Amino acid sequence: MDFRNLIPWNRDRNVPVVRQREDDHPVFALHREMNRLFDDFFRGFDLPARFGSSFGASSGWPNIELNESDKEIRVVAELPGLEQKDVDVSLDNDVLTIRGEKKGSSTGAVYSERWQGTFQRSVQLSPDADPEKITADFRNGVLTVTIAKRPDAQTRVRRIPVNG
Structure with missing residues (x-):
């Protein structure tokens, strides 16, 4: 060479x-x-490909979006091709977990890039999240989980001035 x-x-x-x-x-x-x-x-292990393709190459599937305001935390997950009965949402020790299973619909395919199987995605929430005030909504393949913040969350925040 x-x-x-x-x-x-x-x-x-x-x-x-x-x-x-x-x-x-x-x-x-x-x-x-x-x-x-x-x-x-x-x-061969019914896992998504992690190396050559973009699917599964990030931190996990499903893709999520996390928004936080003064009053609530909102987690939005894209779950195309799934129905409400295929999704399970739980909160344990400030960890929100989204589980489910995507069942395959094609049988006898010669070649398929469609993913099927079970999935799980966990998100660590802030201690300000109120586990008693949580709602989940599933529409058009999009799961939206809204967790209200505790009322005393704003009083515990201490702003520190930055001097130049």
Whole structure:
């Protein structure tokens, strides 16, 4: 291998070195094959692929959005393809847990990128959350969990001035 190809600029520092296409490079081909190997391995355990694809590559599924105001905490989870009976929401020691199962509808598919199986996503809530005042609403594949804050939450906040 020519080591000059590893350096992005030639000696003149203003003319880029001509590189071969990424598709033809053996390191990228090895990288793709390793991703494919790991994806196939985890697919055997009915888990989402974690390496080669964007699905499951973040902190978990379902994707959530967490909003906090002075009066409440709101957790919104996208659960496409699920129904209300497929979702379970629980709160234990300030940890909100969303569980469920997505059942597959295609049988005998030759190839499928659709995910199916059980899932669980947990979110640590602030101690200001009131476990007695919590509601959950499920509409059009979107779960919205609203947790009211305790009334004394504002009195416990201490603002510290920042000096310059």
